[in-house]
Amino acid sequence: MNIGTRKILDRSFTAVGIGSIVVMALALMIIVVPIVSNGIGAILFTGTIEHRKMLRNEFQRGNVQNLASEVASSERYRARLYEMLTTFEGELETMAPEKKREYMSQYSQVKTALQALLGPLPGDTTPMLTRFKYGQTRWEKAEEKLHELLYESKWDNSNADIMGKEYFVSRAKAFEGTALAPIFPYIKTNLREMLLPEFTLYWGFITDSSVDSHFFGGIWPEIKGTFFLAIGAMLFAFPLGVVAAIYFTEYAKPGFLNSMLRSANSTLAGVPSIVFGMFGLAFFINTLRVSESKSVIAGSLTLAIMILPTIIRSAEEAILAVPKMYREASLGLGSTKWNTIATVIIPAALPGILTGGVISLGRAAGETAPIIFTAAVSVGSAIGLADVFSSPTPALSWNIYNLASEHEAAAQIRHVQYGMVLALVTIVLLLNLSAIVLRARISKKLKG
Amino acid sequence: MTTSESASAKKTTRDIYLPPERKVVAGGGTAHIVAKNFSIYYSEFEAVKKVSADILSKYVTAIIGPSGCGKSTFLRAINRMNDLIPSCHTSGSLLFDGDDIYGKYTDEVLLRKKVGMVFQKPNPFPKSIFDNIAYGPRLHGVSDKKKLMEIVERSLRKAAIWDEVCDRLDKNALGLSGGQQQRICVARTLAVEPEVLLLDEPTSALDPKATAKIEDLIQELRGSYTIMIVTHNMQQASRVSDSTMFFYEGVLVEHAATAQLFTNPKDPMTEDYITGRFS
Numbered sequence: 001m002n003i004g005t006r007k008i009l010d011r012s013f014t015a016v017g018i019g020s021i022v023v024m025a026l027a028l029m030i031i032v033v034p035i036v037s038n039g040i041g042a043i044l045f046t047g048t049i050e051h052r053k054m055l056r057n058e059f060q061r062g063n064v065q066n067l068a069s070e071v072a073s074s075e076r077y078r079a080r081l082y083e084m085l086t087t088f089e090g091e092l093e094t095m096a097p098e099k100k101r102e103y104m105s106q107y108s109q110v111k112t113a114l115q116a117l118l119g120p121l122p123g124d125t126t127p128m129l130t131r132f133k134y135g136q137t138r139w140e141k142a143e144e145k146l147h148e149l150l151y152e153s154k155w156d157n158s159n160a161d162i163m164g165k166e167y168f169v170s171r172a173k174a175f176e177g178t179a180l181a182p183i184f185p186y187i188k189t190n191l192r193e194m195l196l197p198e199f200t201l202y203w204g205f206i207t208d209s210s211v212d213s214h215f216f217g218g219i220w221p222e223i224k225g226t227f228f229l230a231i232g233a234m235l236f237a238f239p240l241g242v243v244a245a246i247y248f249t250e251y252a253k254p255g256f257l258n259s260m261l262r263s264a265n266s267t268l269a270g271v272p273s274i275v276f277g278m279f280g281l282a283f284f285i286n287t288l289r290v291s292e293s294k295s296v297i298a299g300s301l302t303l304a305i306m307i308l309p310t311i312i313r314s315a316e317e318a319i320l321a322v323p324k325m326y327r328e329a330s331l332g333l334g335s336t337k338w339n340t341i342a343t344v345i346i347p348a349a350l351p352g353i354l355t356g357g358v359i360s361l362g363r364a365a366g367e368t369a370p371i372i373f374t375a376a377v378s379v380g381s382a383i384g385l386a387d388v389f390s391s392p393t394p395a396l397s398w399n400i401y402n403l404a405s406e407h408e409a410a411a412q413i414r415h416v417q418y419g420m421v422l423a424l425v426t427i428v429l430l431l432n433l434s435a436i437v438l439r440a441r442i443s444k445k446l447k448g
Numbered sequence: 449m450t451t452s453e454s455a456s457a458k459k460t461t462r463d464i465y466l467p468p469e470r471k472v473v474a475g476g477g478t479a480h481i482v483a484k485n486f487s488i489y490y491s492e493f494e495a496v497k498k499v500s501a502d503i504l505s506k507y508v509t510a511i512i513g514p515s516g517c518g519k520s521t522f523l524r525a526i527n528r529m530n531d532l533i534p535s536c537h538t539s540g541s542l543l544f545d546g547d548d549i550y551g552k553y554t555d556e557v558l559l560r561k562k563v564g565m566v567f568q569k570p571n572p573f574p575k576s577i578f579d580n581i582a583y584g585p586r587l588h589g590v591s592d593k594k595k596l597m598e599i600v601e602r603s604l605r606k607a608a609i610w611d612e613v614c615d616r617l618d619k620n621a622l623g624l625s626g627g628q629q630q631r632i633c634v635a636r637t638l639a640v641e642p643e644v645l646l647l648d649e650p651t652s653a654l655d656p657k658a659t660a661k662i663e664d665l666i667q668e669l670r671g672s673y674t675i676m677i678v679t680h681n682m683q684q685a686s687r688v689s690d691s692t693m694f695f696y697e698g699v700l701v702e703h704a705a706t707a708q709l710f711t712n713p714k715d716p717m718t719e720d721y722i723t724g725r726f727s
């Protein structure tokens with residue numbers, strides 16, 4: 001090959017390489033940027049007085065005096081609104097029955113929107129669910145609700161060939177001429193005074209338990225559950241995996257059984273995680289009965305089985321990569337085989353073994369399928385160490401899925417879901433980062 | 449056979465091995481390692497063929513021969529390093545202090561404590577210099593810090609590297625130069641107080657200056673240890689050794705006092721090799 005062609009080949013390969021890296025980085029950005037920006041929104045946001053009321057009532061946090069004066073100021077503006085409602089209700093009574101019925105249905109929609117925006121109205125019975133006890137706690141949500149209050153959403157289905165089109169009708173128009181009409185401009189101009197939005201830093205999102213299935217509060221039970229499950233899995237899988245790797249590399253005689261075991265291990269590494277989930281349910285809970293039903297221990301064991309092949313393989317590779325001359329040096333000094341493994345081989349292989357371990361830990365923290373049937377519940381309180389044998393736990397991976405698909409009001413608490421995603425990504429990232437740091441430090445120590 | 453006959457037979461053996469021009473070592477000269485019809489196989493392949501030889505205690509024996517002739521294989525048989533290769537097996541007998549090295553009841557771990565080895569490529573552990581030297585003694589039960597320090601210093605002094613490393617014993621041994629690393633390896637071997645020192649081309653990875661240091665070291669250790677050194681360097685063999693073994697395709701062609709083997713070889717094959725007539 002002449003030098004010209006060689007250069008062209010070199011250059012084009014470089015270009016392709018750079019191109020693929022750029023594409024990958026862009027793809028990553030497209031995923032990561034919304035996760036981070038939306039996820040941070042769970043902690044940093046513009047919170048309303050309803051958020052502060054909720055914190056006071058549900059978590060006994062915040063200054064009582066400040067809150068009282070804030071409530072007083074907001075009530076002043078709200079009182080005016082409530083007055084207008086009462087006036088309109090009086091007007092309703094005097095209307096002709098037909099007209100009244102027409103307005104009534106519209107009016108109940110308005111009231112629902114108002115409840116969503118400001119919380120229970122005077123005269124309402126105290127709601128059972130916490131989510132209905134407060135108005136909008138986040139300003140951007142309040143603005144959405146305001147729109148719902150001001151405009152009725154309707155669907156234009158006139159053209160049967162295309163999907164219906166949404167359009168909005170001003171409620172102020174619908175109530176024109178009645179005593180209700182003025183409330184719409186009034187709310188529009190005075191919403192700030194009624195809700196008193198201010199910049200909020202809510203660390204409680206990380207350290208609080210959730211209230212009313214994630215409507216309010218934080219994700220501490222999920223974070224804790226994730227840690228319990230992942231670390232529990234490591235406690236089982238890491239020692240077992242390293243011992244198995246030592247057996248494979250140092251003690252196993254080459255032969256049929258050995259190669260069978262190895263290929264079984266490789267196959268296991270490729271089994272879909274949902275299969276491990278089913279296996280965990282069938283084996284650990286139904287057969288071994290490690291717990292009555294779902295529990296952290298059952299989930300940890302299932303995750304352990306799932307990550308075991310990876311740990312074995314990475315440990316095996318790390319051990320095989322230890323130079324033969326270390327082994328010879330140690331044996332040559334009159335060391336026993338076991339001693340050589342313990343004092344020379346394992347320390348030299350440690351960076352590789354630990355890297356595999358931490359990456360597996362990240363995987364255990366992130367997997368959903370293995371814990372669906374064995375450990376995860378969608379709502380629960382943070383569990384303690386004593387509960388791992390008996391209680392199930394919420395966990396980030398499962399709750400992200402749950403909030404995305406099964407939660408009855410998923411659309412209203414998207415910020416919680418993003419917050420969970422960000423928390424999980426951060427945990428896995430931190431784990432991998434610590435693996436890199438750990439590896440670098442040990443390697444440096446080994447290299448001198 | 450009369451006593452005088454056997455005495456004279458013994459005398460001739462010693463005459464062969466002990467060169468008159470080299471300083472005689474007190475207490476040395478008995479047969480420390482004895483091979484009788486000793487063969488080593490890799491599966492079917494006979495890499496060392498029916499070797500019979502006496503290695504005299506406290507003297508330096510060099511092993512020379514073309515590449516692939518079985519020098520390393522023979523050397524590694526003496527401390528049973530060949531056990532690491534599953535296909536390797538032996539026949540005949542190889543005695544150390546009168547005991548069969550490949551005997552049924554021989555403890556190879558104990559044997560390796562008495563027969564130390566230094567390899568072609570310096571192979572210190574990725575640990576501190578101190579921990580490298582203390583590795584063997586710790587293994588064999590010394591845990592007292594003061595005693596360990598004594599052993600470390602003594603071994604490093606014997607290996608003529610104490611002055612170069614005494615102020616950085618806690619530094620990683622891999623940070624040293626190749627020649628220093630090799631002397632660390634010698635010190636590490638000496639720390640377990642072996643009787644025999646096997647050196648497999650200990651200077652082939654080193655520059656001339658470091659090589660000279662190792663050769664000086666071997667001269668220092670002569671008289672205290674039975675030393676066997678494999679080398680491709682004929683000058684080195686003649687400089688450091690008392691007797692020399694010449695291997696060719698697994699056969700021990702000639703074993704004689706070094707001076708004699710290099711100036712007046714008995715076998716024409718030896719002559720061809722040392723005069724560089726075959727490659």
Ligand SMILES: Nc1ncnc2c1ncn2[C@@H]1O[C@H](COP(=O)(O)OP(=O)(O)OP(=O)(O)O)[C@@H](O)[C@H]1O
Pocket residue numbers: 490495513514515516517518519520521522533
């Ligand atoms: N592990 C092994 N398996 C099979 N054959 C081997 C093995 N090691 C060495 N041999 C063979 O045994 C013979 C002797 O090898 P050995 O390493 O002892 O030679 P050597 O004299 O030390 O050579 P060199 O000077 O190159 O180091 C060679 O033919 C080699 O191919």
Ligand SMILES: [Mg+2]
Pocket residue numbers: 519520521648
């Ligand atoms: Mg060799």
